[in-house]
Amino acid sequence: MPADPAAPLPNPFAPDAWPTPLAGAAQALWDWHLNLYHPDIDAAPASGFEAWIREEQQRAARGEAVSIVPRAVAEAAQAACREHALPTEWLGEQVGASVRWLGPIRFDTTAELNAFVQRWAGSHARLLAHLGGATGAWQQKPVDEMARAFFLTGRLVRLPDDLAEDRLFIALEDLQQTGARQLELKAGRVSEPVRKVLWKQAVRIRDAYGQGQELAKDLGGWQRRAFNRWWLGGLEVIGEVERRGYDVWSRPVQLSSVRRFRVRLQALVGKHTAGR
Numbered sequence: 001m002p003a004d005p006a007a008p009l010p011n012p013f014a015p016d017a018w019p020t021p022l023a024g025a026a027q028a029l030w031d032w033h034l035n036l037y038h039p040d041i042d043a044a045p046a047s048g049f050e051a052w053i054r055e056e057q058q059r060a061a062r063g064e065a066v067s068i069v070p071r072a073v074a075e076a077a078q079a080a081c082r083e084h085a086l087p088t089e090w091l092g093e094q095v096g097a098s099v100r101w102l103g104p105i106r107f108d109t110t111a112e113l114n115a116f117v118q119r120w121a122g123s124h125a126r127l128l129a130h131l132g133g134a135t136g137a138w139q140q141k142p143v144d145e146m147a148r149a150f151f152l153t154g155r156l157v158r159l160p161d162d163l164a165e166d167r168l169f170i171a172l173e174d175l176q177q178t179g180a181r182q183l184e185l186k187a188g189r190v191s192e193p194v195r196k197v198l199w200k201q202a203v204r205i206r207d208a209y210g211q212g213q214e215l216a217k218d219l220g221g222w223q224r225r226a227f228n229r230w231w232l233g234g235l236e237v238i239g240e241v242e243r244r245g246y247d248v249w250s251r252p253v254q255l256s257s258v259r260r261f262r263v264r265l266q267a268l269v270g271k272h273t274a275g276r
């Protein structure tokens with residue numbers, strides 16, 4: 001399975017975390033999501049691109065054939081939705097959001113950033129949640145919050161790579177408020193304004209993990225253990241960023257073997273704490 005470019009750890013709720021009867025469907029949903037990081041726009045007309053994207057989104061939402069991902073990928077994802085009664089509208093939401101990956105990425109406000117994350121990562125997470133039986137309306141918000149936490153954790157630790165590709169997942173209003181400059185971020189200068197703006201992102205991510213923790217009480221068995229593992233692991237990654245003074249440039253952000261072992265142990269015993 002290809003690595004999720006948004007994940008600092010192996011993919012949360014990847015196919016190998018699911019029981020065999022559900023693993024194939026989980027794989028199909030992940031393949032759909034990962035292929036949309038590089039949407040196939042060869043079939044798009046020379047003019048009317050936005051209309052074509054809307055049509056592709058609508059076709060995906062109806063469970064019809066699309067050309068923006070390979071045919072086998074689309075058929076497998078749609079078959080998984082039919083077999084497990086999953087809302088295909090969330091496949092369509094990801095199609096609509098995928099065009100942001102085609103060029104430079106900037107967000108003027110945090111609200112704009114969060115709206116994209118909900119469409120992109122939230123829709124994918126809701127499909128996986130429904131596959132696992134978390135279908136209650138009251139569960140959607142914590143699912144969306146966990147998706148936001150995982151996605152933004154990945155973007156934080158991959159900040160240098162994203163900037164090299166002209167992508168920035170920090171709202172421009174945050175840069176203005178803290179005095180951080182895009183040139184400093186691109187150069188990897190960990191100035192006080194840069195620390196402030198990354199601290200702000202870390203606080204929001206921690207809050208999203210906190211909001212998402214509510215989901216754990218509705219899970220049991222393998223689902224609860226997997227949730228605990230990724231929840232604790234994500235918080236440990238944020239803690240590692242904080243411990244190194246928000247320097248995500250000098251070396252890759254990785255958890256030591258000791259911290260990875262601690263995450264596994266805490267997840268096994270159900271202890272919801274993570275060190276800073």
